[in-house]
Amino acid sequence: MHLVMFDIDGTLVDSAGFDSHLYVEAVRSVLNVEIGSDWDAYEHVSDSGILEEVLREARLDGEREDLAARVQQHFVGLVRDYLRRSPDAVREIAGAKRLVERLLDLPNVRVGIATGGWEPTALLKLTHVGIDVGRLGFASSSDARARTDIMRLAARRAMRGAEYRHATYFGDGAWDRRASAELGYDFVAIGGGVPNPVAYADLRDTDGILAQLGVC
Numbered sequence: 001m002h003l004v005m006f007d008i009d010g011t012l013v014d015s016a017g018f019d020s021h022l023y024v025e026a027v028r029s030v031l032n033v034e035i036g037s038d039w040d041a042y043e044h045v046s047d048s049g050i051l052e053e054v055l056r057e058a059r060l061d062g063e064r065e066d067l068a069a070r071v072q073q074h075f076v077g078l079v080r081d082y083l084r085r086s087p088d089a090v091r092e093i094a095g096a097k098r099l100v101e102r103l104l105d106l107p108n109v110r111v112g113i114a115t116g117g118w119e120p121t122a123l124l125k126l127t128h129v130g131i132d133v134g135r136l137g138f139a140s141s142s143d144a145r146a147r148t149d150i151m152r153l154a155a156r157r158a159m160r161g162a163e164y165r166h167a168t169y170f171g172d173g174a175w176d177r178r179a180s181a182e183l184g185y186d187f188v189a190i191g192g193g194v195p196n197p198v199a200y201a202d203l204r205d206t207d208g209i210l211a212q213l214g215v216c
Helices: 019-031 047-057 062-085 098-103 121-129 147-159 174-183 206-211
Strands: 004-005 109-114 137-139 166-171 184-189
Touching: 004 098, 004 147, 019 047, 019 062, 019 147, 047 062, 098 109, 098 206, 109 147, 137 147, 147 174, 166 174, 174 184
Parallel strands: 004 109, 004 166, 109 137, 166 184
Antiparallel strands: none
């Protein structure tokens, strides 16, 4: 059995143009703290992991749970408003939906999504581009801070008690590549932002990607 797992932002959904900006804005509005959007500077590149580090450095640990909930709520509201105002600005990465559907139809494949985003915003984006997580193993930053932990949970949910012999993760960030290496997954880079032996600009080459995975 081959486990195929995807990140969301920059991999299945083109949201980089607004997502980082809105996260920074949510932190600023709720915490009155300015942060940069160089996510690779953080220990855990996930919404909850970044926020925990921001709260710790701002010495707001005593109010952490309440403040974290308020930041998340504000961020979800900002994303929802953005999608309502600018629906055409949020797009499927070319070929994403078709590739996921083809993989789901293969008997020797299980499909998962492991995202560093919080579940509410992740589902908003996926729904917006027509990707249904009902048949997928889904895990997010609402489940864990570390990307490797998120990926492990998505794998368990995707496999539903079965075992995989091979695992591949599709992502667009250096943190995706590092987490894949730590877990022993093959890594496929999407979008051109991460140098990698196996890389695609997008997901349109369905047959080529399936052949690369060795699942057809």
